[in-house]
Amino acid sequence: MITEIPTSDEFSSAAYAQFDFAWDIVISFMTALDEAGQYIEVGQDDEAQFWEAARQRILTSLIIAQQGVELAIKGKLVAFSPYLLLGSPSDWPKDKTGKGIEFSEFKTIDAQDLIKAYNMVSPKPFDTKFVDLFDRVRKVRNSAMHSVNAKLRISPKEVILIILEAHEHLFPDQSWVMARKEFLLSAPDVHVYFDNDHIDGALVRECLAVYNLLSKSERERFFNVAAAVRKYICPFCSYESAKLDGPVPNYAVLKPNKPTSTTLWCFVCNDTHLVSREHCSEAGCKGNVISDDYNRCCTCGEEQLPN
Ligand SMILES: [Zn+2]
C-alpha cells in the first residue's frame, strides 16, 4: 500500500512557493538597485558590476523557478492520478514493515517525461510554446546545476519572464500579481512588523520595477495594460507608495478607454477607482482625470484645491 499520497493542490502550493522565492531573489536585487539610485548616481559600470556580483544568485533563482515549473506539472498530473508520477515498478522501494510505503519515498518520473505523461492523459496537451520554454529552462538549469560555467549568464529579466510565462501557462485563471500579494502578506517578516501597512507600497515598488523592465507587448500580455492607451497615476497605489517614499506609479488606465470614462483600472491593486472628468487645479497641468476618493489629479498627482 502507498500512504501519504499528495494532492494536486499540495503540489500547486509547493510550485507557487518556488515561483515566489525565485521572484523574490530577482526582485530584491532590482529594488536594491532602484533604491540606491534614489540616493546616489549609479553609473553603468557600477550597475554592470552589481549584476556580475549577483550572477550566481540569479542563476540560483532560475533553478528554483524550474523546480516550481516541475512541481506545477506534477500537480496537474496528480489531478488525473498520483500514480502517474511513479516510475517503473522495478525501481519501487520494498515494503519491509508491511505498513505501506510513503509516496515521498518513491522516485518520481524524470523531468523530461513530465510533459510526455501530461500530454498523454490530458484532453488538452500543453501549448508548444510552453514545451519550448520548459526545454530551454531545463537545459540552462542543468548546466547551472552540474557544472561551473563562467560564461553562463541569465539576466534578471529572463528569470522574470520565465516565471510570468510559466505561470500564465500553468495557472491561466490566476493573476501573478495577486498571488504575489498573497505571498507578501504571508511572508515571515509580517510577524515582526506591527502591521501589514507596508505590503501595498512594497508591491507597488516591485510591480513598477517589473513594468518598466518589460516591453509594451509584454506589459499587455502579462498585466493587461494596453500599449496604446494613456497611463495615469493609480491614486491608491500612489498613496501606499508615498508611505514608503516609493516611486510614483503611473500604470493605471481608463476602463473603458473613452473621453467620458469615469473609472480607472489598475493591475497592481487590481481595482477600479472612480474619477471625475474635471480640469486639474494645478497650473500647467492639462489633466482631467481626478480621483474622487483621494481628491488628486491622476496625471500630475497633485491634491486639488477647492474651487
Ligand atoms: Zn493601484
Ligand SMILES: [Zn+2]
Ligand atoms: Zn494635474
